[in-house]
Amino acid sequence: MSITQSDASQGVTIARADDGCTITIAVDVRILELVIQLEDSQITILPSEYTYADNRGRVIMPGGTATVGSGVVVTPGEISTCRGKIVIPGGGGSNAAVILPDDTVVYLDKRMEGGGYTIAPDGTVTLPDGTGIKPGGQIATPEGIGQPPRR
Structure with a gap:
């Protein structure tokens, strides 16, 4: 390759x-x-x-x-936010990586907040309206309605 x-x-x-x-x-x-x-x-x-x-x-x-x-774009491997951050969930117990708008990569050891979004160390993104997007693309609304990821 x-x-x-x-x-x-x-x-x-x-x-x-x-x-x-x-x-x-x-x-x-x-x-x-x-x-x-x-x-x-x-x-x-x-x-x-x-x-x-x-x-x-x-x-x-x-x-x-x-x-x-x-808005937010969710793919099988990452979550792109309208604030220019790309969240790459961790795997096997490792923490998530976040690519910032200036292309700096940050590995989360605590929650990251900004622009109304919260990003947990495992890569779960919580939107301003309370909707949660878990690693792998599982989306859950504040009412508890979930959507499995589409491939």
Whole structure:
């Protein structure tokens, strides 16, 4: 696998090659989620199943594009807020990472608050209206109505 960063390109391209794949990532990409398949001891990156967020507030997914300007965008691996923060939930007992608008990465050891949002160390985001978004995309309203993540 070869991963390169490009000033000239936009977004992300994944191309299969005889010896693996090449991933080209534009400099405005803040986070990239890949789908990796393990079958018969072979690891394969699925070239059409990726999601990324750029520095313009767009989240590009296989099913389309969303912008964080109108609210929170939840993907299987992260939560993008309209305040420019990207929350990456921790796994296996580790704390969540938060990518701040200036691309600084902070690992939470206590709650982070700001702009009406609260981010817990495990990556749970609580919105100003009390709606909670748990790691993995489970959404629960203040009334207790839950929505499972869609894939």
